[in-house]
Amino acid sequence: MKKIMTPPSRPTGGPGSLPPSTGGPGSLFRSPDGGSFLLPFAMVTSLFLLWGFAHGLLDVLDKHFQNTLHVSKAESGMVQFSLYIGYLVMAGPAGSFMKRYGYQKGIILGLLLFAAGAFLFYPAARLGAYIPFLIALFILACGLSTIETAANPYTTTLGPPDGAARRINIAQSFNGMGWILGPLIGGMLIFGANELVTPYLWIGVLVLLVCGSFTIVRLPVIPEDNREGIAENASIAELLKHRGFVLAVIAQFLYVAAQTGVNSFFINYVTETTAGVQATVAHAMQHLGRFGDIFMPHNPEQAASLILALGGMGSFWIGRLSAAYIMKFVSPPRLLTLYATVNTVLMVLVILRLGWPSVIALFSTYFFMSLMFPTIFALGLRNLGPLTKRAASILVMAVAGGAFCPPLMGVIADHSGMSVAFIVPLGCFAFIAWFAATESRKPIPMNSMAINPH
Numbered sequence: 001m002k003k004i005m006t007p008p009s010r011p012t013g014g015p016g017s018l019p020p021s022t023g024g025p026g027s028l029f030r031s032p033d034g035g036s037f038l039l040p041f042a043m044v045t046s047l048f049l050l051w052g053f054a055h056g057l058l059d060v061l062d063k064h065f066q067n068t069l070h071v072s073k074a075e076s077g078m079v080q081f082s083l084y085i086g087y088l089v090m091a092g093p094a095g096s097f098m099k100r101y102g103y104q105k106g107i108i109l110g111l112l113l114f115a116a117g118a119f120l121f122y123p124a125a126r127l128g129a130y131i132p133f134l135i136a137l138f139i140l141a142c143g144l145s146t147i148e149t150a151a152n153p154y155t156t157t158l159g160p161p162d163g164a165a166r167r168i169n170i171a172q173s174f175n176g177m178g179w180i181l182g183p184l185i186g187g188m189l190i191f192g193a194n195e196l197v198t199p200y201l202w203i204g205v206l207v208l209l210v211c212g213s214f215t216i217v218r219l220p221v222i223p224e225d226n227r228e229g230i231a232e233n234a235s236i237a238e239l240l241k242h243r244g245f246v247l248a249v250i251a252q253f254l255y256v257a258a259q260t261g262v263n264s265f266f267i268n269y270v271t272e273t274t275a276g277v278q279a280t281v282a283h284a285m286q287h288l289g290r291f292g293d294i295f296m297p298h299n300p301e302q303a304a305s306l307i308l309a310l311g312g313m314g315s316f317w318i319g320r321l322s323a324a325y326i327m328k329f330v331s332p333p334r335l336l337t338l339y340a341t342v343n344t345v346l347m348v349l350v351i352l353r354l355g356w357p358s359v360i361a362l363f364s365t366y367f368f369m370s371l372m373f374p375t376i377f378a379l380g381l382r383n384l385g386p387l388t389k390r391a392a393s394i395l396v397m398a399v400a401g402g403a404f405c406p407p408l409m410g411v412i413a414d415h416s417g418m419s420v421a422f423i424v425p426l427g428c429f430a431f432i433a434w435f436a437a438t439e440s441r442k443p444i445p446m447n448s449m450a451i452n453p454h
Contacts, residue, residue: 027159027160027163028159028160028163028166028167028170029041029158029159029167030159030160031159031220037158037159037220040158040219040220041155041158041159041167041171043213043214043217043219044107044151044154044155044158044171044219045155045170045171045174046174046210047107047111047147047151047210048151048171048172048174048175048178049174049175049177049178050114050178050203050206050207050210051114051144051147051148051175051178052174052175052176052177052178052179052181052182053178053179053181053182053203054114054118054140054144054178054182054203055083055144055178055179055182055263056178056179056180056181056182056309056313057182057185057199057200078130078134078406078407079133079134079137079264079406081403081404081406081407082134082135082137082138082141082403083137083138083140083141083144083402083403084141084256084260084399084400084401084402084403084404085138085141085400085403086137086138086139086140086141086142086144086145087141087144087145087148087396087397087399087400087402087403088397088399088400088403089142089145090141090142090145090146091145091146091148091149091393091394091396091397091399092393092394092397094106094109094110094145094146094149094150094393094396095149095389095390095392095393095394095396096393097109097146098149098150098389099389099390102221103150103154103219104150104214104218104219106146106147106149106150107146107147107150107151107214108211108214108215109143109146110143110144110145110146110147110148110149110150111143111147111207111208111210111211111214112143112211113139113140113142113143113146114140114143114144114147114204114207115143115203115204115205115207115208115211116139116140116143116204117136117137117138117139117140117141117142117143118136118140118200118201118203118204118207119200119201119204120132120135120136120139120140121133121136121197121200121201122197122200122201124136125197136200145396145397145399148396148399149392149393149396151171152168152374152377152392152395152396153377153381153388153389153392154219155167155168155171156168156378156381158220164378165327165332165374165375165378165379166324166327166328167324168374168375168377168378169320169323169324169327169371169374169375170320170321170324171374172320172370172373172374173317173320173321173324173370175320176313176316176317176319176320176370177317179313179316179317180309180310180313180314180316180317181309182309182313185199238387239384239387239390239391239394242383242384244379244380244382244383244439244442245380245381245382245384245391247435247438247439248376248377248379248380248395248435249380249394249395249398250398250431250435251376251431251432251435251436252373252376252377252380252395252398252399252401253398253399253400253401254401254427254428254431254432255369255372255373255376255401255428255432256373256398256399256400256401256402257401257402257404257405257424257425257428258343258369258405258424258425258428258429258432259369259372259373259402259425260401260402260405260406261405261406261408261409261421261422261424261425262362262365262366262369262422262425263308264405264406264409264410265406265409265410265413265418265421265422266304266307266308266312266362266363267301267304267305267308268413268418269350269359269362269418269419269422270300270303270304270307270308270359270362271300271301271304272418273353273355273358273359273418273419274355274356274358274359275355277300277303277304277307278297278299278300278302278303280303281297281303281306281307282296282297282303285297285306307359307363308363311360311363311366312362312363312365312366313366314366315363315364315366315367315370316366316367316369316370317370318367318370319366319367319368319369319370319371320370320371320374323335323370323371323375331440332371332375332378332379333375333379333436333437333439333440333442334436334440335371335375336371336372336375336376336379336432336436336439336440337433337436337437337440339368339369339370339371339372340368340372340429340430340432340433340436341429341433342368343365343368343369343425343429344426344429344430344433346361346362346364346365346368347361347365347422347423347425347426347429348426349361350362350365350419350422351419351420351422351423351426352419353419358419365425372432376395376432376435377392377395379439380395381395405424405425405428408424409421409422409424412424
């Protein structure tokens with residue numbers, strides 16, 4: 001194997017508060033010995049793009065299954081349930097696996113499971129039944145859970161600790177790019193040609209190629225910091241003594257629930273509450289040249305998927321990139337407080353069902369959702385020392401929140417209307433705003449986010 005870098009132990013330093021360092025881009029990925037972590041950061045960041053694309057396709061699958069397999073909104077919510085329950089099942093074992101074998105082997109295991117789930121779409125499509133698709137999604141989710149258990153905390157360590165939240169937001173911006181590509185390609189291939197297998201087969205091939213690169217190059221090993229003096233063999237019960245971590249797990253659970261709920265029923269909301277969606281989007285596409293010709297919508301669902309991809313996921317991507325910059329001047333918890341509060345208000349506009357103003361409010365929520373997952377993740381890992389790996393796996397398990405919101409929203413939508421169902425993400429954003437406000441009162445230690453991949 002080619003070894004990139006094995007840096008010396010991270011030097012300790014006194015506590016500090018955000019905003020973080022405003023040094024140049026190189027300083028954000030500087031190793032303790034003055035070298036660069038940019039290459040390993042880029043490799044790990046490629047994983048964010050892959051799983052973002054996989055998730056983006058799911059938001060198209062919900063409506064696809066309603067149309068082709070004639071399932072209800074509540075039943076189509078099982079698409080998200082099957083994926084996110086995989087996070088709940090696999091994150092714990094993934095954390096234990098990495099504690100024994102290291103994060104790099106964990107990434108390889110996750111990629112192999114990811115590819116296996118993608119390839120299983122072929123026999124599921126041949127069978128033409130709903131349950132085989134859900135099984136394939138579950139296995140794919142086990143792979144994503146394993147990858148995220150490694151990649152999210154690892155990005156926080158590849159440079160000075162005071163830039164941890166910025167680094168994970170930059171990495172997650174590529175996740176946002178994947179979310180854009182997912183609905184675009186999924187809307188074109190799945191709604192346009194009733195083709196479901198091809199995107200996932202290509203994903204499987206690409207994932208195997210990425211897996212091969214991680215077997216060749218060795219990622220740097222970064223010692224964890226333990227200023228809190230936590231015992232190396234501390235039990236998981238020790239985590240419950242850290243109130244900030246416990247609240248971060250709840251906030252992460254509710255964030256993923258809100259995001260998944262909005263994603264799952266975005267197309268339903270737009271097509272059911274707004275007249276002339278296809279004509280409006282088609283008119284806009286006429287002015288976009290070749291791009292508009294390729295993605296010209298042929299039905300309302302395709303039009304809504306374009307709004308989701310360009311309006312929603314585009315805002316999401318811009319939000320993550322801009323948040324990483326804004327955090328040079330505003331502390332992450334304060335920025336999180338502002339964004340969560342804005343989203344709470346936007347959900348009120350969505351529930352009011354005001355036509356296009358509500359649609360604009362709906363896709364605008366993606367901009368303000370953008371920083372939530374990585375920022376909550378970084379805040380939840382503060383001051384945990386040897387418990388960081390376990391804490392990271394539990395924060396990834398909190399992604400299981402996405403398993404419960406779509407079915408709940410589906411039931412509400414079936415009985416009370418689609419717009420009323422968005423009261424669920426409204427409550428989630430309100431809690432996140434409260435959590436962030438409590439965290440904004442705490443200083444953020446400059447060296448509290450280091451983690452040892454072994």
